[in-house]
Amino acid sequence: MNVLVAGGAGYIGSHAVKQLIEAGHRVVAVDNLYRGHSQAVHPQATFREIDLADMQSLVDVLAENKIDCVMHFAALAYVGESVADPLSYYENNTAGTISLLKAMDTTGVKRLVFSSTCATYGEPETTPIVETMRQEPISPYGWSKWCVERVLKDYAAADKEFAFVSLRYFNVAGCATDGSLGEDHDPETHLIPVVLQTALGRREKVTVFGTDYPTPDGTCIRDYIHVEDLCTAHITAMEALRPGDGRFYNLGIGRGYSVREVIDSARRITGIDIPVEYGKRRPGDPAVLFADAGKIQHELGWSARYTGIDQIVATAWRWFEKHPNGYTD
Ligand code: UDP
Numbered sequence: 153m154n155v156l157v158a159g160g161a162g163y164i165g166s167h168a169v170k171q172l173i174e175a176g177h178r179v180v181a182v183d184n185l186y187r188g189h190s191q192a193v194h195p196q197a198t199f200r201e202i203d204l205a206d207m208q209s210l211v212d213v214l215a216e217n218k219i220d221c222v223m224h225f226a227a228l229a230y231v232g233e234s235v236a237d238p239l240s241y242y243e244n245n246t247a248g249t250i251s252l253l254k255a256m257d258t259t260g261v262k263r264l265v266f267s268s269t270c271a272t273y274g275e276p277e278t279t280p281i282v283e284t285m286r287q288e289p290i291s292p293y294g295w296s297k298w299c300v301e302r303v304l305k306d307y308a309a310a311d312k313e314f315a316f317v318s319l320r321y322f323n324v325a326g327c328a329t330d331g332s333l334g335e336d337h338d339p340e341t342h343l344i345p346v347v348l349q350t351a352l353g354r355r356e357k358v359t360v361f362g363t364d365y366p367t368p369d370g371t372c373i374r375d376y377i378h379v380e381d382l383c384t385a386h387i388t389a390m391e392a393l394r395p396g397d398g399r400f401y402n403l404g405i406g407r408g409y410s411v412r413e414v415i416d417s418a419r420r421i422t423g424i425d426i427p428v429e430y431g432k433r434r435p436g437d438p439a440v441l442f443a444d445a446g447k448i449q450h451e452l453g454w455s456a457r458y459t460g461i462d463q464i465v466a467t468a469w470r471w472f473e474k475h476p477n478g479y480t481d
Pocket of ligand 1 (some may be wrong): 231323340343344346358359361362369372373374411423435437
C-alpha cells in the first residue's frame with residue numbers, strides 16, 4: 153500500500169515508517185519537525201516537511217503519491233503541557249486532524265489509522281480498562297484526542313466508504329530492537345527515558361512522583377507496551393480495514409509495572425545504581441492504568457511480543473547508551 157505517515161519523524165511515527173518499509177509498503181513521511189527529527193526518518197521513505205494546518209500541501213502530497221491509507225501520529229502529547237497551554241493542544245491535535253481529514257476527503261483517501269490514548273478514559277473506575285468503559289478525560293490532552301474520536305465517528309457516519317481505526321495507547325516504551333531508532337524528546341518527562349538519562353549522568357537523579365498510592369509498593373502502575381509491538385498492531389489494523397469500519401482498540405500488554413519496578417529493571421539492565429529521590433505526587437496521575445488488550449487479540453490476532461519490563465528497558469538502553477545526547481538534529 154501507499155501509506156502517508158503523519159508525524160513520521162517522531163518517536164512512534166519513525167518506528168512505524170521503518171516497519172512499514174520492511175513490510176513492503178511505500179511510505180511518505182510528513183512532519184513539521186517541531187518535535188521530530190529528520191534523522192529518524194528511514195532513508196527509503198519520502199520525507200516532506202509539512203504542518204497539518206497546511207491543508208493544501210496535504211492535498212498535494214496525498215494526490216501526488218496516490219496514498220491508500222494515512223497513519224496519523226502527529227500530535228503534542230504531554231499532559232502537563234496541555235493543562236498549561238490547552239489551545240495548542242486543541243489546535244495541533246484536534247484542528248490538525250480535521251485539516252488532515254479534509255485533505256483526505258478532498259483527495260478520496262478513505263483509510264485512517266489514528267493514534268489515540270488511554271488518557272481518553274481519564275480516571276478509570278476499574279482496571280483493566282476495556283474499550284467500552286466510560287471515557288471522561290481529565291486533561292486537555294485527553295480531551296483533544298477524545299474530540300478526534302468523536303469527529304471520526306461523525307465523519308464515518310456521513311461517508312460510508314471511510315474506514316478508521318482508533319488505537320488507544322497505554323505507555324509506549326522501548327526502542328528499535330536493532331538499535332537503529334530511539335526516543336529523543338525535548339523536554340523529556342517519560343519515566344523510562346528519564347531513568348536511563350540519569351543512568352548516563354545526564355540527570356542527577358530520578359524523582360519518583362508519589363509513594364503513597366494504593367498499590368503494593370506505593371508507586372503508580374502503568375502498562376508499558378514496546379514501540380515495535382505497537383507499530384505491528386498499526387499495520388495489522390490497517391490491513392484489516394474495510395469500507396465503513398470504525399474500530400477502537402486498546403494497545404497495551406495487559407499488565408502493569410510500578411515506578412519502582414521500572415527503576416529496579418533499569419538498575420539491572422544498566423548495572424548502574426541509578427540515584428532516586430522520593431517526591432510528591434504529580435497532579436493528574438491515576439494510581440493504576442493497564443489495558444485489557446483482549447479485543448484486538450480476539451478480533452485481529454495481535455498480541456504483544458514484549459511482555460517483560462527488562463526486555464523493554466533493554467531495547468531502550470541499547471539506543472540510549474549509543475546516543476547519550478539523542479539525535480544530532
Ligand atoms: N514518573 C515518575 N518520575 C518521572 C517520570 C514519571 O515517578 O520522572 C511516573 C509517573 O508519575 C507515572 C509513571 O512514572 O506514574 C509513568 O509516567 P510517564 O510520564 O512516563 O507516562 P504517563 O503515564 O504520564 O503517560
